[in-house]
Amino acid sequence: MEAVKKIELPKIEDPRGNLTFFEDCNQIPFKIERVFWTYDVPGGETRGGHAYYKQNEFIIALSGSFDVVITLPSGEQERYNLNRSYYGLYVPAKTWRHIENFSTNTLSLHASDSEFNEADYIRSFDKYLRVYEK
Template sequence: MPDFPDPYLIALPKLGAPDIGYISVADGQGAEVPFAVQRVFWTYYTPESIVRGRHAHHRTEQVLVAVAGRITVVTETAAGALHTFRLEDPRMGLYVPPFTWHTMQYSHSAVQLVLASQPYDEADYIRDYDQFRALGPGRPAG
């Protein structure tokens, strides 16, 4: 399995002023996003009691942005490193590399924007946690 970096935060540019508002920009394969964006999707109106995600990807890289509200993201790398991120600033993105298990829990008002490096492909998903753990170097399965 290729060696991928741990998930990390990306500061997106913040342009504007308090009297006119702000815009943030993420150019695909630009200084902010480390891949060419092939797919964009968003989630919203997720009940606070629901945990979403619960998967990893074989190839897809993602940047997650809380454009509104708060999102708590827990990641686990194939090597077993755990990280918790609290996204609540629309100019901050979270880079999630391939082979990173991730879960998200949202405030009710949260809107999550996702920039993805690949078009949707169900075969790219690792949805079974035991299978994910078995992929890690030196990690026992189950």
């Protein structure tokens, strides 16, 4: 299984305001096919709670902060706090994740290498374990 990794993005500092960017295959390890974002997440809510068979994802906190929690097949969890717009988290296919602990007015950006396909989602952790074992 490919590893989840936090990636530092270029940060161009300027007294008028900073600029950060990412380009597929330069900063992230895939070609971007889809971008979506989440916002207005009510306090205490959790997003995600799934894995993908094939899709790779790159997640950035454009504003605010949140935790991406990776659950390994062993049940052990790894927590990644995203709170700076010049860091993103690469989450490869076949990685179980959920997102929690959203601060007020959080805006998260998600880039992926696939168009939306409901059949690519693994929404049951038991099913994920069976897929992971293969």
